[in-house]
Amino acid sequence: MKPKILAAAAAVTSTVLAATLALAGNYTAPAADPLVKQASTVNKPLPAPDPALRTTPAGKAQVKLGKMLFHDPRLSKSGVISCNTCHNLASYGVDNLPTSVGHGFVTGPRNAPTVFNAALHFRQFWDGRAKDVEEQALGPILNPKEMAMPASNDVLARLTTMPEYVALFKAAFPGQEQPISYPNLGRAIGAFERTLLTPSRFDRYLRGEATALSAQEKRGLKMFLDIGCAQCHSGPAIGGQVFRKFELPGREGEGDLGRFTVTKDPNDRYVFKAYSLRNIGRTYPYFHDGSVWDLREAVRLMAKIQNNRELTEAQTDDITAFLNSLTGTIPPDALQLPVLPPSHPNTPRPSL
Amino acid sequence: MKPKILAAAAAVTSTVLAATLALAGNYTAPAADPLVKQASTVNKPLPAPDPALRTTPAGKAQVKLGKMLFHDPRLSKSGVISCNTCHNLASYGVDNLPTSVGHGFVTGPRNAPTVFNAALHFRQFWDGRAKDVEEQALGPILNPKEMAMPASNDVLARLTTMPEYVALFKAAFPGQEQPISYPNLGRAIGAFERTLLTPSRFDRYLRGEATALSAQEKRGLKMFLDIGCAQCHSGPAIGGQVFRKFELPGREGEGDLGRFTVTKDPNDRYVFKAYSLRNIGRTYPYFHDGSVWDLREAVRLMAKIQNNRELTEAQTDDITAFLNSLTGTIPPDALQLPVLPPSHPNTPRPSL
Numbered sequence: 121m122k123p124k125i126l127a128a129a130a131a132v133t134s135t136v137l138a139a140t141l142a143l144a145g146n147y148t149a150p151a152a153d154p155l156v157k158q159a160s161t162v163n164k165p166l167p168a169p170d171p172a173l174r175t176t177p178a179g180k181a182q183v184k185l186g187k188m189l190f191h192d193p194r195l196s197k198s199g200v201i202s203c204n205t206c207h208n209l210a211s212y213g214v215d216n217l218p219t220s221v222g223h224g225f226v227t228g229p230r231n232a233p234t235v236f237n238a239a240l241h242f243r244q245f246w247d248g249r250a251k252d253v254e255e256q257a258l259g260p261i262l263n264p265k266e267m268a269m270p271a272s273n274d275v276l277a278r279l280t281t282m283p284e285y286v287a288l289f290k291a292a293f294p295g296q297e298q299p300i301s302y303p304n305l306g307r308a309i310g311a312f313e314r315t316l317l318t319p320s321r322f323d324r325y326l327r328g329e330a331t332a333l334s335a336q337e338k339r340g341l342k343m344f345l346d347i348g349c350a351q352c353h354s355g356p357a358i359g360g361q362v363f364r365k366f367e368l369p370g371r372e373g374e375g376d377l378g379r380f381t382v383t384k385d386p387n388d389r390y391v392f393k394a395y396s397l398r399n400i401g402r403t404y405p406y407f408h409d410g411s412v413w414d415l416r417e418a419v420r421l422m423a424k425i426q427n428n429r430e431l432t433e434a435q436t437d438d439i440t441a442f443l444n445s446l447t448g449t450i451p452p453d454a455l456q457l458p459v460l461p462p463s464h465p466n467t468p469r470p471s472l
Numbered sequence: 473m474k475p476k477i478l479a480a481a482a483a484v485t486s487t488v489l490a491a492t493l494a495l496a497g498n499y500t501a502p503a504a505d506p507l508v509k510q511a512s513t514v515n516k517p518l519p520a521p522d523p524a525l526r527t528t529p530a531g532k533a534q535v536k537l538g539k540m541l542f543h544d545p546r547l548s549k550s551g552v553i554s555c556n557t558c559h560n561l562a563s564y565g566v567d568n569l570p571t572s573v574g575h576g577f578v579t580g581p582r583n584a585p586t587v588f589n590a591a592l593h594f595r596q597f598w599d600g601r602a603k604d605v606e607e608q609a610l611g612p613i614l615n616p617k618e619m620a621m622p623a624s625n626d627v628l629a630r631l632t633t634m635p636e637y638v639a640l641f642k643a644a645f646p647g648q649e650q651p652i653s654y655p656n657l658g659r660a661i662g663a664f665e666r667t668l669l670t671p672s673r674f675d676r677y678l679r680g681e682a683t684a685l686s687a688q689e690k691r692g693l694k695m696f697l698d699i700g701c702a703q704c705h706s707g708p709a710i711g712g713q714v715f716r717k718f719e720l721p722g723r724e725g726e727g728d729l730g731r732f733t734v735t736k737d738p739n740d741r742y743v744f745k746a747y748s749l750r751n752i753g754r755t756y757p758y759f760h761d762g763s764v765w766d767l768r769e770a771v772r773l774m775a776k777i778q779n780n781r782e783l784t785e786a787q788t789d790d791i792t793a794f795l796n797s798l799t800g801t802i803p804p805d806a807l808q809l810p811v812l813p814p815s816h817p818n819t820p821r822p823s824l
Binding site: 194205221223225402450457460 | 560812
């Protein structure tokens with residue numbers, strides 16, 4: 121790989137991050153409402169997507185290309201599984217399964233997180249092993265239990281035979297000697313994912329629209345803040361900013377070691393990234409193992425395990441009502457399917 | 473089932489068919505061009521979709537509901553496979569696989585035909601075992617090698633627990649005592665499929681726009697008509713109107729018995745529905761077994777087997793060029809993903 125190319129790509133990524141942070145940073149909590157003030161100490165409204173992704177020719181081309189790649193099952197060995205199979209944009213970026221079904225109808229070890237607002241997380245995957253969505257996107261393609269491509273070169277071998285993809289990569293990564301590369305594939309999918317932001321009523325509330333939440337939702341928000349949920353479920357994604365230890369009661373010491381599998385640090389046993397609560401009402405079943413289907417039950421369990429609080433039925437209802445106010449609007453662009461480029465007779469074929 | 477309900481549904485279907493036929497019937501070939509005149513004796517331009525599907529409240533509700541059902545993987549046992557998995561609207565209504573991959577990653581026996589323009593076929597499936605798209609849509613849901621739902625009641629058990637679906641079925645089938653029924657599910661998906669029409673340059677040519685086809689495409693069309701391809705690939709779908717015997721050379725007497733499996737009539741051995749050639753450039757691989765990937769090769773083989781003609785390279789190129797002019801425009805509405813209704817905690821869960 122050429123350092124020049126990497127530097128150029130890093131510059132684009134930095135611009136995206138800087139713009140995102142700048143937009144989030146512009147936010148000042150309205151002074152009037154004490155609950156808004158309290159919420160604003162930990163939660164921020166959703167930033168707007170980086171304008172460069174909508175206005176610059178390269179940014180627009182990256183998003184367009186990224187959307188095609190996101191929906192293209194030819195990124196999988198079988199030709200059956202696309203990113204969208206497990207991160208279905210029609211169901212808030214998830215598959216609503218405990219753990220996803222991949223190549224060979226084999227189930228994976230962890231619940232598939234939503235791609236909506238994922239670009240705002242501080243790290244990617246439940247164990248944080250990828251630093252951003254650009255890096256994350258490249259993992260499942262090569263995972264034998266997911267899309268099962270034998271190697272990144274096999275992915276490139278498919279893409280380079282399709283003239284439409286060749287032209288799109290060239291437009292998305294202008295001036296590069298080899299626009300079709302595996303890192304650029306991640307960059308394009310990442311650019312698309314950075315547009316997948318879902319503004320909700322809670323954002324309007326944080327920006328000062330007092331009636332955007334109902335009385336019950338405000339009670340739930342107050343409880344959410346007072347018992348300490350927002351310590352982990354913080355920032356613009358209402359989560360996705362910290363690692364925390366998490367074990368389901370009665371199952372301590374079992375199963376998934378979480379971030380320990382990445383760091384081998386004993387302190388990281390059973391440590392996972394705190395989930396983003398945006399659209400949480402739609403991203404059931406819950407937790408890294410997808411073992412809990414009912415949001416009320418997940419709320420009750422989390423309060424007990426993480427905050428040592430036994431919630432009343434009414435308190436559970438209130439917090440659940442607040443969490444449902446985080447169900448946002450999917451941008452119409454995200455729901456517009458691309459028309460995928462045709463394969464060429466020389467395109468390496470799918471195989472099972 | 474209640475005769476009253478069936479009669480009402482039959483009336484809707486008749487209206488749809490009558491409107492479709494009326495629109496196709498309005499076409500008169502332009503007098504000027506002898507090639508248009510020759511083509512018009514066998515091929516017809518695409519009709520417009522039934523206006524009732526866009527203008528009446530029930531029609532609009534059926535299309536909206538049908539699109540959701542088409543994209544909903546909860547119509548499969550696993551919760552992984554939707555109609556769109558094998559009839560991917562982003563790739564012209566097919567999965568571009570020899571035969572589809574279904575429940576358990578098992579492959580089916582025949583190539584998945586496209587859903588675009590399928591409503592114009594005289595029968596559905598390669599062997600014609602379903603009479604229309606409404607009936608066709610109900611088959612794969614219960615096929616153990618496809619979506620693998622144990623029984624239609626299991627499908628209804630999922631749908632009836634979701635208040636959004638309950639309301640949508642009610643709006644789509646007003647006045648019915650039990651709007652959520654398995655036949656109505658087929659009617660809704662069928663209504664959506666009746667909107668999946670893809671006008672092409674060939675339609676503009678048939679309507680008198682002489683420059684809509686290039687000189688090579690016109691040579692290809694002339695050859696296509698002269699050697700008899702249009703005897704089977706006729707009508708508004710450029711195919712899908714007749715059954716014909718078809719065996720690949722060197723493989724006679726092997727494999728799939730075609731329509732014989734439905735009728736048990738010895739004359740129906742190796743008999744299949746002639747494929748619709750609309751979007752044929754995108755619906756590779758070809759034939760009922762998906763064994764041929766290159767359109768030129770499929771053209772060469774068909775001319776040899778069905779018309780006893782050895783095409784020159786130039787003739788093959790010309791016919792292939794004409795066939796590629798049949799790649800149509802996917803209606804933007806068809807590419808707009810629905811947002812699927814959330815499951816209820818009581819919704820029966822997916823299982824593998």
